[in-house]
Amino acid sequence: MKKVFLAILFFCIMQVLAGFGALICLEAFDIPPISLIGSTIMALATVISGVITVFLCWNVLKMIQFSTAFNASDISWRWALKAIAASAAAIFAGDLLSEMLSLPDVIIDQVISMANTYWGVAAIAVIAPVIEEILFREGICGHLLRSGYSPQKAVWISAVLFGLIHFNLAQIPFAILMGLILGVIYVRTGNIVLTSIIHILNNSVSVVQVHVLGEEVKDFSIVKWTGGNFVAGICIIAGFTLCYILLRKSLLPDSKVER
Secondary structure (H helix, E strand, O other), rough: HHHHHHHHHHHHHHHHHHHHHHHHHHHHOOOOOOOOHHHHHHHHHHHHHHHHHHHHHHHHOOOOOOOHHHOOOOHHHHHHHHHHHHHHHHHHHHHHHHHHHHHOOOHHHHHHOOOOOOHHHHHHHHHHHHHHHHHHHHHHHHHHHHHHOOOOHHHHHHHHHHOOOOOOOOOHHHHHHHHHHHHHHHHHHHHHHHHHHHHHHHHHHHHHHHHHHHHHHOOOOHHHHOOOOOHHHHHHHHHHHHHHHHHHHOOOOOOOOOO
């Protein structure tokens, strides 16, 4: 667990340093953070901090094995379609549940602004998901499996840490849920190809919502869209049930991660 805590420490330190560095740059040139240039700088800072963290976890902590992380040769793509469908069902249910919890979203304005820049779209929809899969699935979950932890413990630890590092109450429950699903898929496949695809698809939907709805995305209610709390509750139960049915044979798999 020592390396896991160091990895999280590296991640947090790099995020803080990148954030402060970007803000200092914006202040020096009198650029508003919520602007085209400001959001581009913030997106680049996020990408750079993530890349540096990956490098530290790979080269210093030796937690990441790139030789197997992207090796998808053993994946059954028929099963992969089931995993994607299961993830979509759970993500939809999780979105409904998150909205019903009414937790404050403190970064929505920054996300909207970033989603309207090229680097912001790349960071949110592609680069950040891949970096997070490298760090939390291959790095943390994979390291724990290779260290002798059971798949259940490895998935839960990586998922909870994945949720907490978002530092945004509106995202934490959903991120933990997503971390659990991606963790199960990672343990089943032994690589982050499929988990990265699912993560990218999830984040891309958020970017598309911003481009379709604009500022109105802050007031858009998926609960109202489904027909209200009662229907949303049924959808939540149905979504999680479908996810369980599709992934039930993979919930307690033997790890394919080489120890």
